[in-house]
Amino acid sequence: MSWELDDEERRLALSLSAQERYSYLVQLVVDEEEIWGLRNEEGWVLGSDPKQGDILPVWPHSAFAAACARGTWDDARPAEVPLEELLDELLPLLAEQNITVAAFPLPEGDSLLVSPGKLDRDLRAEIELGQGDAGPQTEDLEDMP
DSSP: OOOOOOHHHHHHHHTSOHHHHHHHHHHHHHHHTEEEEEEETTEEOOEEETTTEEEEEEBSSHHHHHHTOOGGGTTOEEEEEEHHHIIIIIHHHHHHTTOEEEESOOTTOOOEEEOHHHHHHHHHHHHHHHHHHTSOOHHHHTTOO
């Protein structure tokens, strides 16, 4: 279930560069423990590129995905993928099938294309950073035996 996305956050996120949106995506996917794609009756919608081949677009919030459900994807609806499933199942499958990831594309199509392996590494690094914040604080260490 997505968090409540207000108009100001939407506006700011859409004004970011493709690289900045990628960083935003990684942080939010880890924080919210979900990522969003688009599905229709046939399954996940894919884009394609003459150089990259098949491309799976993903977003940090269902509203961003829904905004891109137009044109050939107008029959698609946002679909959530839990973080654990993304890391354990979807990204390895994408790598195996040589499918590139379009990180947080805009309705106009602008996005950063990354390999499933890079997205996996960046998500795991963000998880590690978050776990470091949850450890004992310095003052807590003084009381430890």
